[in-house]
Amino acid sequence: MQPAKEKKKSNHFNKKYMIKTVKYVRMVVQLIFFVLLPSLFDQAFTGVKNTADAIGKGNVLQWDSFTKILLILLIVTLLFGRVFCGYACAFGALGDYIYFLTGKIRACINMKVKHGKAGKIKYPVLAVILILCFLGKKDLVTKYSPWTVFSFIASGNFKETFSSSLASIIIFGIIIVAMSVEERFFCRHLCPMGAVFAIVPSGILARIHKGKNCISSCHACSKNCPLGIEPGAEEERGECITCLRCVVVCPGKNLSIVNNKAKN
Ligand code: SF4
Ligand code: SF4
Structure with a gap:
């Protein structure tokens, strides 16, 4: 079995990798639209x-x-x-x-x-x-x-x-x-x-959803949001640009992009 310390280290590495991947994939997509x-x-x-x-x-x-x-x-x-x-x-x-x-x-x-x-x-x-x-x-x-x-x-x-x-x-x-x-x-x-x-009433099929099980209250999601909003908050839904940064930084995997009807 993987020792707890190593498991924590590997999770940390995977998270950093995910954050970077999402960031660079978005930058590349933006670049394609920027050029074309x-x-x-x-x-x-x-x-x-x-x-x-x-x-x-x-x-x-x-x-x-x-x-x-x-x-x-x-x-x-x-x-x-x-x-x-x-x-x-x-x-x-x-x-x-x-x-x-x-x-x-x-x-x-x-x-x-x-x-x-x-x-x-x-x-x-x-x-x-x-x-x-x-x-x-x-x-x-x-x-x-x-x-x-x-x-x-x-x-x-x-x-x-x-x-x-x-x-x-x-x-x-x-x-x-x-x-x-x-x-x-x-x-x-x-x-x-x-x-x-x-x-516009946005995100009928996909929007950021915050679960009820926020384990750490670390506010990593809102601290990292490029728009400075509270991810998943209904009143700020129209401000979200779906960058997914909050989804990948959340240590408790408490955020997701979901079909409203499926989850609510
Ligand atoms: S997806 Fe991006 S813009 Fe939307 S709430 Fe999360 S971090 Fe903010
Ligand atoms: S708010 Fe949207 S449309 Fe306006 S500059 Fe930013 S990305 Fe472009």
């Missing part, structure tokens, strides 16, 4: 802007590629939660890469940041954008959007990048700095698409 479909979030966002614009003008909504992508992402979110944010959004991936690459700098200067919970500012941001589009000022939103700058950079269109408004370049720069200080800063606090996805 970097503008998905911008297209979905254009779908949101176009919808508000069409309603404001009393026009019939165009059934174009933007609306189709928005609808597909909403259906995916409805069924599986915000997997788009966790795996496929290029701007979310950009935040993850920046935070990962600046980790050594934060460690060197011993930077301690009090991470905020997934915030509510993104809802007023979304509301302002919708009102502007409803009033026919869609171009104003595009002009000051940091996403416009990122879309030009992601498509290698540097000439257009520098023709963006100075305000949008400055906002983009501030967001990049903030992303290197707080994990998923933009997603937590500002993203209007994140607000849209958080409003």
Whole structure:
């Protein structure tokens, strides 16, 4: 029989291995989407802007590629939660890469940041954008959007990048700095698409479920959550990006991604 000490060591090794595997697999999936479909979030966002614009003008909504992508992402979110944010959004991936690459700098200067919970500012941001589009000022939103700058950079269109408004370049720069200080800063606090996805009743088929047998109350799950939420909490369900970090760090295997109906 395996001695208790060795068993503990092997479990610890397996856990570390699992955590790293989940982390790198997600990074690779994000990289694939980043390279192949970097503008998905911008297209979905254009779908949101176009919808508000069409309603404001009393026009019939165009059934174009933007609306189709928005609808597909909403259906995916409805069924599986915000997997788009966790795996496929290029701007979310950009935040993850920046935070990962600046980790050594934060460690060197011993930077301690009090991470905020997934915030509510993104809802007023979304509301302002919708009102502007409803009033026919869609171009104003595009002009000051940091996403416009990122879309030009992601498509290698540097000439257009520098023709963006100075305000949008400055906002983009501030967001990049903030992303290197707080994990998923933009997603937590500002993203209007994140607000849209958080409003959708998400994860009908798969979402994070927390069992009742939390053995250690170590809070490893919430401490490791990139959004700073309480994994499995019903009221924060819409903020979860299904990164699975909480599932793999839990020492008691108390979290899982499940079919609601099967477990509840
Ligand atoms: S919250 Fe916004 S930026 Fe973050 S991953 Fe989701 S859509 Fe992308
Ligand atoms: S750590 Fe858990 S609760 Fe937090 S975003 Fe990832 S899957 Fe969701």
